[in-house]
Amino acid sequence: MANLLEMRNVHTYIGEYHILQGVDFTASAGQVSVLLGRNGAGKTTTLKTIMGLHPAKSGTILFEGKPIEKLSTHKIARSGLGYVPEDQGIFSTLTVEENIRVAMRDQSDATAKRINYVLELFPDLKKFWKKNGGNLSGGQKQMLSMARAFIQDSRLLLIDEPSKGLAPVVIGKVIEAIHELKKQSTIVLVEQNFRMASKVGDTFTLIDDGRTVHTGEMGYLIENEEMKRKYLGIG
Amino acid sequence: MELLINIFVNGLATGMLIFLLAAGLTLIFGLMDVLNFAHGGLFVWGAFAAVWTYTATDSFMLAILGALLTGVVLGFVTEKLIIAPVYGNHVQQILITLGFMLVLTEMIKVVFGPNQLAAGVPSYLAGSFEIGDVILIKYRLFIIVTGFVVFALIQFILKRTKIGLIVRAGVLNKDMVQALGIHIKKVFLYTFIAGAALAAFGGALMAPYSGVVYAEMGLEFGILAFIVVVIGGMGSLPGSLFAAILVGLAGSFMAYYVPDLSLAVNMILMAIVLIFRPQGLFAARG
Ligand SMILES: Nc1ncnc2c1ncn2[C@@H]1O[C@H](COP(=O)(O)OP(=O)(O)OP(=O)(O)O)[C@@H](O)[C@H]1O
Ligand SMILES: [Mg+2]
Numbered sequence: 001m002a003n004l005l006e007m008r009n010v011h012t013y014i015g016e017y018h019i020l021q022g023v024d025f026t027a028s029a030g031q032v033s034v035l036l037g038r039n040g041a042g043k044t045t046t047l048k049t050i051m052g053l054h055p056a057k058s059g060t061i062l063f064e065g066k067p068i069e070k071l072s073t074h075k076i077a078r079s080g081l082g083y084v085p086e087d088q089g090i091f092s093t094l095t096v097e098e099n100i101r102v103a104m105r106d107q108s109d110a111t112a113k114r115i116n117y118v119l120e121l122f123p124d125l126k127k128f129w130k131k132n133g134g135n136l137s138g139g140q141k142q143m144l145s146m147a148r149a150f151i152q153d154s155r156l157l158l159i160d161e162p163s164k165g166l167a168p169v170v171i172g173k174v175i176e177a178i179h180e181l182k183k184q185s186t187i188v189l190v191e192q193n194f195r196m197a198s199k200v201g202d203t204f205t206l207i208d209d210g211r212t213v214h215t216g217e218m219g220y221l222i223e224n225e226e227m228k229r230k231y232l233g234i235g
Numbered sequence: 236m237e238l239l240i241n242i243f244v245n246g247l248a249t250g251m252l253i254f255l256l257a258a259g260l261t262l263i264f265g266l267m268d269v270l271n272f273a274h275g276g277l278f279v280w281g282a283f284a285a286v287w288t289y290t291a292t293d294s295f296m297l298a299i300l301g302a303l304l305t306g307v308v309l310g311f312v313t314e315k316l317i318i319a320p321v322y323g324n325h326v327q328q329i330l331i332t333l334g335f336m337l338v339l340t341e342m343i344k345v346v347f348g349p350n351q352l353a354a355g356v357p358s359y360l361a362g363s364f365e366i367g368d369v370i371l372i373k374y375r376l377f378i379i380v381t382g383f384v385v386f387a388l389i390q391f392i393l394k395r396t397k398i399g400l401i402v403r404a405g406v407l408n409k410d411m412v413q414a415l416g417i418h419i420k421k422v423f424l425y426t427f428i429a430g431a432a433l434a435a436f437g438g439a440l441m442a443p444y445s446g447v448v449y450a451e452m453g454l455e456f457g458i459l460a461f462i463v464v465v466i467g468g469m470g471s472l473p474g475s476l477f478a479a480i481l482v483g484l485a486g487s488f489m490a491y492y493v494p495d496l497s498l499a500v501n502m503i504l505m506a507i508v509l510i511f512r513p514q515g516l517f518a519a520r521g
Contacts, residue, residue: 072413077413093403105416
């Protein structure tokens with residue numbers, strides 16, 4: 001399967017702190033690749049590094065075979081990556097509609113079609129179209145953030161801990177949404193909730209202390225109690 | 236009664252001039268997180284450019300255009316040379332913009348000479364209306380109306396256009412705006428230029444109001460604008476309008492009733508706001 005995204009030996013500093021100390025990661029087209037690791041392992045930093053928000057100090061990041069690690073964030077986004085951050089990044093005093101409009105790159109039929117598609121997928125957004133983003137529930141914010149990234153026709157969606165702080169029923173909806181979005185786009189998912197990760201993930205990459213320590217098929221990790229205990233503290 | 240109305244109109248007009256300066260300042264801070272202490276320098280350059288053009292052409296419209304053009308050019312140069320290298324570093328911003336403020340002030344003397352210049356009111360805006368016993372000076376009313384029109388125009392741009400939407404989103408979360416594929420540095424530049432043009436426009440309107448222009452007026456008005464931005468809430472346009480009118484009125488009433496306090500009143504207002512609402516009256520961010 002073709003590698004849509006490929007990170008090789010990536011190092012990232014935040015200020016003077018050496019946070020990523022050798023991350024290797026690949027996301028294959030059409031799959032859900034899950035980044036796992038305990039709190040503070042460097043999962044969020046990995047996504048921010050891909051987006052150029054914490055640029056890589058060394059190493060390479062290829063997207064569709066082209067290096068993107070030196071590009072600025074807006075160019076990375078425009079090359080086809082959509083970002084759903086850990087805090088969802090909703091513009092709180094902008095309405096749902098305005099949050100969507102910021103993300104619209106054009107007025108084309110294709111964009112309109114994608115907007116219709118996400119409104120069908122997330123009917124709550126249609127219902128609260130004129131409501132301020134800041135007043136949505138946690139689950140609705142998650143939907144809005146995913147919708148916003150999706151309507152840009154991103155070929156790769158980076159989604160950071162979408163289950164965080166959500167009630168189990170809402171998590172179920174997020175899982176459904178990811179299954180649905182997967183039909184249209186490749187997905188990189190950061191997920192602490194192992195049940196969720198194992199339900200939607202095709203492959204996993206384990207990060208520990210800023211380094212990639214393991215990567216493989218999700219089925220392998222599901223069976224491997226020791227690895228789960230060692231790196232995720234579960235099992 | 237006539238007296239009260241006149242003090243009121245005078246305060247309102249002064250408030251509107253401060254607002255023109257504060258509007259750019261508050262947007263520049265809210266969006267770009269930049270403390271620009273050189274903003275008053277753009278105001279004074281607008282004032283001198285307008286007076287110079289008015290003297291040369293006898294046209295108030297051309298004088299305004301001259302000021303706007305000066306604001307745009309100076310805004311562009313300032314953002315590229317002075318502001319862009321110090322994004323994200325407040326201490327450096329304060330030092331370099333304060334330094335640049337002094338340069339702008341001194342350059343006025345080099346270009347226009349060391350003396351103050353007299354500024355005239357165009358004939359169609361000179362004189363006054365009499366309503367009963369109340370005499371209303373036309374030019375002051377003109378400033379007030381213009382101030383409200385400018386406020387409405389900026390609000391329209393912020394609320395109804397795509398670039399305005401991006402600016403509002405940028406005030407809330409810059410990283411996310413970039414992650415959505417928007418070249419925020421370009422938006423910064425446009426915002427800075429617009430703010431500079433507004434400041435220069437304010438200077439152009441100020442000149443006939445005060446009758447003279449002098450190099451140091453940029454420092455004086457720049458400080459007032461900063462006080463207004465702090466009181467109104469950094470990043471909030473309605474906050475700046477409200478606070479500018481408040482400061483204008485307070486100054487005008489104090490100058491008449493308690494002249495000893497007229498300079499201190501703004502500082503006192505700011506101190507009170509900072510004690511009870513440190514984020515300002517209309518905070519832009521949550
Ligand atoms: N702005 C920052 N300044 C300094 N250190 C930071 C900063 N942001 C993150 N870090 C550190 O970088 C490391 C990795 O953080 P990161 O947010 O990537 O972890 P994570 O795997 O996403 O954790 P979590 O599961 O808690 O979200 C942590 O040790 C964190 O303390
Ligand atoms: Mg994280």
